[in-house]
Amino acid sequence: MTTDVFAAFVTVLADALDEHEATAAELAARVRLSRSHLDRMVAAAAGERPGQLRRRILLERAAYRMLTGSGNLLDVALDAGYSSHEAFTRAFGRAYGVPPAQWRGRPDRIRLDAPSGIHFHPPNGLRVPARDKVSSMDLIRSMVDHHVWLLGQMLQQATRLNDDQLDRPIEISVEGIDADPTLRSLLSRLVGQLGMWHANLAGQEYDFAVEQGESVQSMRHRLGEVGPAFAGEVGELCTSNRLDELIVCPGDSVEVYTAGAMIAHVLTFASYRRTLVAGALHDAGCDDLDSGDPIRWIS
Numbered sequence: 001m002t003t004d005v006f007a008a009f010v011t012v013l014a015d016a017l018d019e020h021e022a023t024a025a026e027l028a029a030r031v032r033l034s035r036s037h038l039d040r041m042v043a044a045a046a047g048e049r050p051g052q053l054r055r056r057i058l059l060e061r062a063a064y065r066m067l068t069g070s071g072n073l074l075d076v077a078l079d080a081g082y083s084s085h086e087a088f089t090r091a092f093g094r095a096y097g098v099p100p101a102q103w104r105g106r107p108d109r110i111r112l113d114a115p116s117g118i119h120f121h122p123p124n125g126l127r128v129p130a131r132d133k134v135s136s137m138d139l140i141r142s143m144v145d146h147h148v149w150l151l152g153q154m155l156q157q158a159t160r161l162n163d164d165q166l167d168r169p170i171e172i173s174v175e176g177i178d179a180d181p182t183l184r185s186l187l188s189r190l191v192g193q194l195g196m197w198h199a200n201l202a203g204q205e206y207d208f209a210v211e212q213g214e215s216v217q218s219m220r221h222r223l224g225e226v227g228p229a230f231a232g233e234v235g236e237l238c239t240s241n242r243l244d245e246l247i248v249c250p251g252d253s254v255e256v257y258t259a260g261a262m263i264a265h266v267l268t269f270a271s272y273r274r275t276l277v278a279g280a281l282h283d284a285g286c287d288d289l290d291s292g293d294p295i296r297w298i299s
Contacts, residue, residue, distance in 0.1 A: 047115030060120035137238035
């Protein structure tokens with residue numbers, strides 16, 4: 001509960017940095033708490049009372065603006081919520097150890113020591129430390145999960161298209177990758193890529209013939225099986241620290257890769273193909289995938 005309240009307060013604080021007339025009680029009301037209750041909860045979570053945290057953030061912003069702007073110190077002081085140059089000079093001097101004019105001539109750090117780790121972040125935001133530790137392996141798993149989810153969304157949209165739209169040539173392509181690509185062939189290869197590596201990890205052969213003229217319903221059915229299976233295998237490889245495990249790929253010439261290299265390969269080529277698919281879907285009137293950007297997925 002304390003964490004949730006603190007997160008809500010940080011959101012309010014970020015929105016209210018320039019509302020210098022807003023009182024502490026008004027800010028507390030925006031998170032539906034009394035001022036005294038908010039003071040206790042924020043102090044417990046951040047090591048600073050709300051007013052202290054807000055004043056420190058504004059002083060950090062003032063220091064940044066003194067470095068990047070040409071305005072006079074009175075303008076900076078007013079932007080920081082101080083009614084006079086003198087009041088700002090006293091507050092800045094207590095925080096940074098020197099008056100603002102002297103600091104501006106020989107600037108030191110912008111960030112002030114803070115137990116919460118929350119600081120001003122240019123141009124007008126806040127940087128909040130992560131509440132949970134996210135490892136590179138967590139990121140890899142999230143990227144794979146996003147890929148499987150997005151491919152499902154693309155296939156769902158593709159069900160609304162006719163054969164002419166699915167088989168229309170896509171003019172933009174990269175030499176050596178997917179000769180004469182169409183929306184159908186790219187979607188089938190995206191599913192097939194997961195199926196191929198899932199089969200390899202399971203010690204089975206993959207039948208590429210299934211990708212020839214495959215229907216969207218068939219792709220959706222296959223994705224429902226191999227998507228979660230492949231994502232689960234990646235999760236297991238990450239959790240057990242086996243990304244350097246070797247994967248043998250038989251064929252005319254046997255090739256050996258690490259599991260990490262395989263995952264990087266899948267996501268790299270998937271990103272290229274998904275981009276072409278997103279463009280083709282957009283041209284066909286399906287324009288609500290946000291280009292497949294994972295930035296809102298990974299949070």
